[in-house]
Amino acid sequence: TTRTPAFLGLGINDKLLPTSTSQGDVIIGLIDTGVWPELKSFDDMGLDPVPSSWKGECEEGTNFKSSNCNRKLIGARFFCKGYEAILGPIDESTESKSPRDDDGHGTHTATTAAGSATTSANLFGYASGTARGMAPHARIAAYKACWLGGCFTSDILAAMEKAIDERVDILSMSIGGSISEYYRDTVAVGAFTAMKKGILVSCSAGNAGPDSGSLSNLAPWITTVGAGTIDRDFPAYVILGDGRNFTGASLYSGKPLPSKLLSLTYAGKASNMTSGSFCMTGSLNSEDVKGKIVVCDRGGNSRVQKGLVVRKAGGVGMILANTEAYGEELVADAHLIPAASLGLKGAEDIKKYISSGRKPTATIGFSGTELGVQPSPVVASFSSRGPNPLTPEILKPDLIAPGVNILAGWTGKVGPTGLDGDTRHVSFNIISGTSMSCPHLSGLAALVKASHPEWSPAAIKSALMTTAYTAYKNGKTIIDVATGLPSTPFDYGAGHVDPIAALDPGLVYDATVKDYVDFLCALNYSSDQIKHTTAEEYSCSSSKTYKLGDLNYPSFAVTLETTPENQDRKAMSTMKYTRTLTNVGRPATYKASVSTHTASLKVIVEPESLSFNTINEKKSFTVTVSADSMPSGTSSFAHLTWSDGKHTVTSPIAFTW
Amino acid sequence: KAENKHDQLERRTYIVHMDKSHMPASFEDHHEWYYSSLRSAADSAQMLYTYNSVIHGFSTRLTDEEATSLENQPGTLSLVPETRYELH
Numbered sequence A: 001t002t003r004t005p006a007f008l009g010l011g012i013n014d015k016l017l018p019t020s021t022s023q024g025d026v027i028i029g030l031i032d033t034g035v036w037p038e039l040k041s042f043d044d045m046g047l048d049p050v051p052s053s054w055k056g057e058c059e060e061g062t063n064f065k066s067s068n069c070n071r072k073l074i075g076a077r078f079f080c081k082g083y084e085a086i087l088g089p090i091d092e093s094t095e096s097k098s099p100r101d102d103d104g105h106g107t108h109t110a111t112t113a114a115g116s117a118t119t120s121a122n123l124f125g126y127a128s129g130t131a132r133g134m135a136p137h138a139r140i141a142a143y144k145a146c147w148l149g150g151c152f153t154s155d156i157l158a159a160m161e162k163a164i165d166e167r168v169d170i171l172s173m174s175i176g177g178s179i180s181e182y183y184r185d186t187v188a189v190g191a192f193t194a195m196k197k198g199i200l201v202s203c204s205a206g207n208a209g210p211d212s213g214s215l216s217n218l219a220p221w222i223t224t225v226g227a228g229t230i231d232r233d234f235p236a237y238v239i240l241g242d243g244r245n246f247t248g249a250s251l252y253s254g255k256p257l258p259s260k261l262l263s264l265t266y267a268g269k270a271s272n273m274t275s276g277s278f279c280m281t282g283s284l285n286s287e288d289v290k291g292k293i294v295v296c297d298r299g300g301n302s303r304v305q306k307g308l309v310v311r312k313a314g315g316v317g318m319i320l321a322n323t324e325a326y327g328e329e330l331v332a333d334a335h336l337i338p339a340a341s342l343g344l345k346g347a348e349d350i351k352k353y354i355s356s357g358r359k360p361t362a363t364i365g366f367s368g369t370e371l372g373v374q375p376s377p378v379v380a381s382f383s384s385r386g387p388n389p390l391t392p393e394i395l396k397p398d399l400i401a402p403g404v405n406i407l408a409g410w411t412g413k414v415g416p417t418g419l420d421g422d423t424r425h426v427s428f429n430i431i432s433g434t435s436m437s438c439p440h441l442s443g444l445a446a447l448v449k450a451s452h453p454e455w456s457p458a459a460i461k462s463a464l465m466t467t468a469y470t471a472y473k474n475g476k477t478i479i480d481v482a483t484g485l486p487s488t489p490f491d492y493g494a495g496h497v498d499p500i501a502a503l504d505p506g507l508v509y510d511a512t513v514k515d516y517v518d519f520l521c522a523l524n525y526s527s528d529q530i531k532h533t534t535a536e537e538y539s540c541s542s543s544k545t546y547k548l549g550d551l552n553y554p555s556f557a558v559t560l561e562t563t564p565e566n567q568d569r570k571a572m573s574t575m576k577y578t579r580t581l582t583n584v585g586r587p588a589t590y591k592a593s594v595s596t597h598t599a600s601l602k603v604i605v606e607p608e609s610l611s612f613n614t615i616n617e618k619k620s621f622t623v624t625v626s627a628d629s630m631p632s633g634t635s636s637f638a639h640l641t642w643s644d645g646k647h648t649v650t651s652p653i654a655f656t657w
Numbered sequence B: 001k002a003e004n005k006h007d008q009l010e011r012r013t014y015i016v017h018m019d020k021s022h023m024p025a026s027f028e029d030h031h032e033w034y035y036s037s038l039r040s041a042a043d044s045a046q047m048l049y050t051y052n053s054v055i056h057g058f059s060t061r062l063t064d065e066e067a068t069s070l071e072n073q074p075g076t077l078s079l080v081p082e083t084r085y086e087l088h
Helices: A081-087 A105-114 A153-165 A186-196 A303-312 A344-355 A434-451 A457-466 A513-522 A527-534 B002-010 B030-041 B064-071
Strands: A027-032 A073-078 A118-123 A126-131 A139-144 A150-152 A170-173 A200-204 A222-228 A235-240 A245-249 A262-266 A293-297 A317-321 A339-342 A361-366 A399-402 A406-409 A428-431 A556-559 A572-583 A588-596 A601-606 A609-612 A618-628 A635-643 A648-656 B012-018 B047-051 B057-062 B076-081 B084-087
Touching: A027 A073, A027 A105, A027 A153, A027 A434, A081 A150, A081 A153, A081 B012, A081 B047, A081 B057, A105 A139, A105 A170, A105 A406, A105 A434, A118 A406, A118 A428, A126 A406, A126 A428, A139 A153, A150 A153, A153 A170, A153 A186, A153 B012, A153 B047, A153 B057, A153 B084, A170 A186, A170 A434, A186 A200, A186 A222, A186 A457, A186 A513, A186 A527, A200 A434, A200 A457, A222 A434, A222 A457, A235 A339, A235 A344, A245 A344, A262 A344, A293 A303, A293 A344, A293 A361, A303 A317, A303 A339, A317 A344, A317 A361, A339 A344, A339 A361, A399 A434, A406 A434, A434 A457, A457 A648, A513 A527, A527 B076, A556 A572, A556 A618, A588 A601, A588 A648, A601 A635, A609 A618, A618 A648, B012 B030, B012 B064, B030 B047, B030 B057, B030 B064, B057 B064, B064 B076
Parallel strands: A027 A139, A027 A170, A073 A139, A170 A200, A200 A222, A222 A399, A262 A293, A293 A317, A317 A339, A556 A648
Antiparallel strands: A118 A126, A150 B084, A235 A245, A235 A361, A245 A339, A262 A361, A406 A428, A572 A618, A588 A609, A588 A635, A601 A618, A635 A648, B012 B057, B012 B076, B047 B057
């Protein structure tokens, strides 16, 4: 990717960063749509021989040879038996029965995680610079389990098993499905075995935001990644006939609109269909849009598809209007006609202007790439939000990473919009989603793993979470673009990843397989359900009291008593949590502090100070929360920080009633 | 194509979790045992994958009746219907 390494503070010469040799020992497996191996981002120049631990290989198939692998792309496989069983044999004239990526998504995620540095990367001149993965010397193994018709769990599970057996270190999965109990959740089950074998599993949180409780990939042994913006925009301008000017976003690169103002219309008024405002295929009346710029509402179909619908009906430009659900979030697309996306406020103003009936006119202009945009990051509107709909006692997402307008490698099979009619071939594309934030985190986890090969997946996750930041340099909380207001741990989890800080966290909240089994016991899982989840025999002790909140997790989610309806009297409830910190730094004394903005909440940490004398020394503490009862649905937040003056080890605390 | 369509209507893909501790001593290899369990519940069903580490079991396509029969076989922990995941 371009820009995100700098945005994340990954300077080339930072002395904390692992060497290229130690990075080269880390293997990132991605379960996705495959890989386009000819890209320069998979160049293996300067890489050491493949680690001797590696058991994988490059599987041959349609337009894919074992020679497509090298010291960067060290493994490539495909899994299609489940897909073919449902949809019939793969039509090899349209889809490669091989690890080759016909979609682009898998190539984008792989290069984001660990692509080699490639100069002069850009998409039609946008976002130009040197593109590199987060761990540019780490190895990539691509497991194709996602096809044009989707990703089926039998194939995903087979891919996970292979990746685990072949000894990847990090497993990156930018996919999600419906929520189910952990023992019926294929990715959760596969990730448990991966965790047991020391593999960190990083998954996308989902793009169902900003609705609350919209997350996927919820298991506590998974690292669940939401998405934020970076300090880069692709501004486009919509100028109205009355002189007003609105800033939007676009990656359009073709012939500009004529310099004169053009007639402007709203798709909802140029269609006889009830959902005409979305510019669905065949919905626009040619006589109403011919020669005009058309305002289309976001949603219903793909954003770039709307431009084609407008063009087919005779329109010459398109304004993609955000609705309430998208707020002010601007997602740039490589439209095939002059087009720009606009935030909710601007979109509403333009619709009012059109309704005013004074022969509305407009034009659209494009001004390339803007850097240094502030504030950044902001939480992406689409990023799925907490609370955790399955286990409210575990806070999810775990953290956020860059996921908006990310430039990374692309397939040679389809153009940047992915539309059939898009014949443009590009080596890089700019796309958005928690799919993009997940491999950022996977690559950063690879850096931590390279620096600390002995750390468990839980320790790596803890390092990434407890060093994440929640405020800008001016002290103000990271904004949620969906509302324009300060975001909360339900939006960003522990905060935005800060990889350099994560390399030296001071302390970690480690967790063992037994801790996760205890968590399953706390869920009251039967022995069969535990066996499902863990693929092993474990039993819960009848003499032990298991508590969900006692999982040694780097964040806290406190569920409290609600005030009964029609009762004014507030009852006080008290909850107690135990956590254990492991020293991974020098001997030091850490002091606890809690920041909370709600007077009715009391948080007591005991002891208030912990001294560590040796490496890997463990110390436990308790957090006691007392709170008045509140109406159901109320939430509040705090942060617990342990600091020795050099390190800050911070955990979010989310309270829900 | 017609066969596929028929198959689609009749069968669903399941991920079958097996309890290896229930494998009868007469089987030397758990694959054999999985295969035998599947055969006794569903004559013509094919295994898509066998899973050895991530879970113990296999995936296959079964009719409702076959699924019920397999579920009742000793050593079968559960049948989880396949779901479709999406790119994020």
